[in-house]
Amino acid sequence: MNYQTPLAKVKGLGSAKAGTGHFWMQRITAITLIPLSLWMVAFTEQLLNASHQEMVAWLSGPIDIVLALAWVIAAFYHASLGLQVVIEDYVHSEWIKISSIWLMKLTFLFFAIAAIVAIFRISMIG
């Protein structure tokens, strides 16, 4: 039995079968970011005080590079999920909302890729 009205059907309303995905990924990245934020603080401290040589060595150790990459993936994913909610809450025009969410997500994807490439290249000079 389908209780959907014809109008709702033609507008494409209804469940997309992905309702909890956003919620879950936001929580999972949040929990991951609790320890990784301390990496972020430690990196900031290095950025302010270390010499260039120390900085490169700090970033390219075998564990440090994994932490750096994990931080990039978790932080950019978490940020894009969060900004999506902010846009959804405050932008009321449907087409501006959808296109700005996509523009924001692609921008964050682009910067995450750039960060990953940069981290790999830093590890090659170290």
Added chain:
Amino acid sequence: MIKHKRPLSPHLMIYRLPLTGIVSITHRMTGVVLAMGLIVYVASFFIILQGNEAFLELQSFLDYTIIRIGIWFFVYALFFHLVHGMRHLIWDVGTGFDKDDMDRNAIIELALSFVLTLICY
């Protein structure tokens, strides 16, 4: 649009936000600030990549008092978002919704993120 001035129920612009409300909107604002800050971090990776000279130039830029103050606000924003985010995780479990808990936890959050920032300093 509105023809008659009818009384409205109190909404955001009318009543004074409780502490929990202020903390809640601060969580969102710090989140946006932190997201923007990520772009600066990517830029710093590329400056490290450029070599010693560019790195020293970056460090002398970060040395300006106004920039330093900005960095410390950023670190405070990070810790606040982290601590309040942990409260969201506690809420997800289904506890901590009593009025007294809300007020007490808000004060704990503000103080704890300040202490954590101070430890970093």
